[in-house]
Amino acid sequence: MNFNTKLNEYIETLNCTAKDLSKYSGLSAATISRYRSGARIPESGSENFSNLVKGIVKIAEKEAITGITMESVTDALLPFVKTSDIDMDKFQANLNLLLNTLSVNISELSKALNYDASYISRIRNGKRQPADPQEFVCGISAFIAHHYQKADQKKLVANLIHCGTDVLADSIHFQKILSQWLTRETPALKNHMLDFLEKIDTFDLEEYIRVIRFDKMKVPSFPFQLSTFKNYWGLS
Known part of the structure; x- marks a missing residue:
């Protein structure tokens, strides 16, 4: 089966015309x-594909035909469309890292994006792909940029995407740079040895001595001396 065959099946099921x-x-x-x-075949991440899916679902709703949803139509057509430029494996990894780092409420996210929470979970674990990945990425970025404006939250995001918190001051730029990170950058594995060496490099011994008040401790003004001879007593 190919894309046009599957599309024509939907048109027949919906009993609609190409004009409809x-x-x-x-x-x-x-x-x-x-x-x-x-x-012609649409790309999976294109606006055309997303609109085509929405059109099929709208007609199904109008005709009261059950079982035809955004999720089901997307899943049925995706195997036959062109792959989008977005690396979905990379996106999935970055998405999980972002949501876990910020402890994002999936229920709130799903309402904002107009997606079912279970569907977002399936996208996260790689079992599903959004009909329009670019739209999905923009939606997530807009949600994060709007709802995570506290200083500590911005610091978490800045550390995650390797930028300064000042870069995230403007919400539009925040959304843009987060979208780029979600689709382009591979999340780095935490290097514990490098973290340890960096901490050693910034370690201030004098500051540490002041903190533990070692400089206030009283110590002898002359060095300790050990006896260099021994006395023995006994029967001669």
Whole structure:
């Protein structure tokens, strides 16, 4: 099976025309025609693919046809579309790292993105892909940039994406740089030895002595001396 065959199956199930699908998806009739004939295939991360899925779901809702949801349509069509430029494995790893670091409430996130919480969980563990990965990334970044404005939260994000907290002062720039990190940077493994060496490098012995008040301790003004001879008593 290929993309156009699967699309035509949906059109038949919905008992709609290409004109109907064009109306509800916002795509041109010519684009729908090319998809149906197999002359063109959308990319998984494109706006066209996302709108096509939404159009199919809207018609299903209008006709009261159950079982046709954003999730089910996306899962059915994804195997037959072009792969987006986003590295989903990298995105999944960074997404989990971000959500765990900030202890993000998945229920609140799902409401903000208009996704089911269980669906987000499946995206996190690699069992699902969003219909429009770029839109999903932007949604997450916007949510974090808007809801995590406290100084300690920004510090966590700054340490995670390797930037200064001042860079995150502007929420729009915050969202932009976070989106870039989510899709482009591989999360680094924590190097405990490097952390240890860095701490040694910044260790201030004089400061440590002052903290433990070692400089206030009374010590003898002359060195200790050990006896250099011994006396023995006994019978001669």
